[in-house]
Amino acid sequence: MKKGLIIFSILILLFTVSCTPKDINQDSNETIKVAPIRTQENSTSECKPPYLQIIGDCCLDSNQNGECDYGENPPSNEVQQTQDSNEQPTSQQDNVQIQQQTNKQECNSGTPNPQTNFFVGEPSTTGGNLGGLNGADQKCQQWANSIGLGSKTWRAYLSTSSVNARDRIGNGPWRDYCGNLIANNLNELHTKGVSGNSMYDISGSLIWYKTTNQQDHDILTGSTNEGTLAPFPGNPDAPSPTCNDWTAGENTGGFYGIVGHTDWDIEGGSGFWNNAHETSENDYATGQHLTDSSCSQVGLGTTAGKGRIYCFATN
Numbered sequence: 624m625k626k627g628l629i630i631f632s633i634l635i636l637l638f639t640v641s642c643t644p645k646d647i648n649q650d651s652n653e654t655i656k657v658a659p660i661r662t663q664e665n666s667t668s669e670c671k672p673p674y675l676q677i678i679g680d681c682c683l684d685s686n687q688n689g690e691c692d693y694g695e696n697p698p699s700n701e702v703q704q705t706q707d708s709n710e711q712p713t714s715q716q717d718n719v720q721i722q723q724q725t726n727k728q729e730c731n732s733g734t735p736n737p738q739t740n741f742f743v744g745e746p747s748t749t750g751g752n753l754g755g756l757n758g759a760d761q762k763c764q765q766w767a768n769s770i771g772l773g774s775k776t777w778r779a780y781l782s783t784s785s786v787n788a789r790d791r792i793g794n795g796p797w798r799d800y801c802g803n804l805i806a807n808n809l810n811e812l813h814t815k816g817v818s819g820n821s822m823y824d825i826s827g828s829l830i831w832y833k834t835t836n837q838q839d840h841d842i843l844t845g846s847t848n849e850g851t852l853a854p855f856p857g858n859p860d861a862p863s864p865t866c867n868d869w870t871a872g873e874n875t876g877g878f879y880g881i882v883g884h885t886d887w888d889i890e891g892g893s894g895f896w897n898n899a900h901e902t903s904e905n906d907y908a909t910g911q912h913l914t915d916s917s918c919s920q921v922g923l924g925t926t927a928g929k930g931r932i933y934c935f936a937t938n
Contacts, residue, residue, distance in 0.1 A: 743822050745825065747923070748920070749930075752875075763932070787846070819888050841899070842931050842933055873916065879917050880923070882900065
């Protein structure tokens with residue numbers, strides 16, 4: 624009888640021990656695997672698919688369901704460290720500036736993309752006297768020839784008393800020096816505009832106003848935002864502001880020109896790409912009278928211009 628009780632007691636003890644939960648903190652040869660939790664804070668682009676970013680590491684997501692597989696880690700060369708741990712995140716404005724700088728570096732090679740059909744022309748040496756529309760068109764064609772784009776037909780984006788700028792440049796689409804799309808058609812061009820990021824000259828340099836070394840962002844257009852002939856601001860009876868249909872330059876007073884800004888959407892620029900203000904006889908900063916001809920080279924320079932024009936290919 625006693626022997627039976629002893630055996631029964633031993634069985635009860637063994638059953639109790641086997642049913643007691645293990646202390647997960649106790650030393651054991653068993654590895655307890657827990658799937659990492661992926662959160663918005665620790666999710667970055669440092670790990671390439673099919674791996675997910677977790678805190679300080681990557682994990683395999685073979686099913687691509689947004690959850691880590693257990694116990695899997697990528698080879699070390701799969702992890703791309705993109706930012707130093709002490710580096711502060713950049714602002715949206717910083718990112719825009721970085722992208723602008725990147726674009727400039729990529730395009731500043733002296734060789735335009737074969738699809739290029741828009742660029743900013745070179746400075747004038749005769750003020751607003753471009754030789755009329757024919758002379759301006761010839762300049763665009765010559766500049767295009769110099770960079771290997773002479774097989775296309777080029778036109779200056781200029782309005783006159785007889786034609787609107789928008790009716791001279793074809794129907795699009797247009798691409799910048801890098802081959803980036805500017806606009807698909809005329810309506811998009813005059814609604815969206817040409818971004819400052821696309822204002823490259825024939826050498827691949829962005830033409831923006833810089834106080835220190837490039838006081839140059841005015842582009843002659845004679846146009847409204849819609850690309851039509853602009854009236855003179857405040858005086859509709861005055862001669863159209865086209866520097867006398869782009870024949871007035873030095874020593875020809877009484878004429879003006881409407882200009883656009885290349886950097887109109889960069890860092891809070893003003894105006895629009897094809898219509899910002901008229902040229903002037905007075906220095907825009909001091910008000911000092913500098914010339915009797917706002918279409919002269921000096922006159923164009925009073926408001927940060929050099930007599931440049933926009934050139935578009937019609938085909």
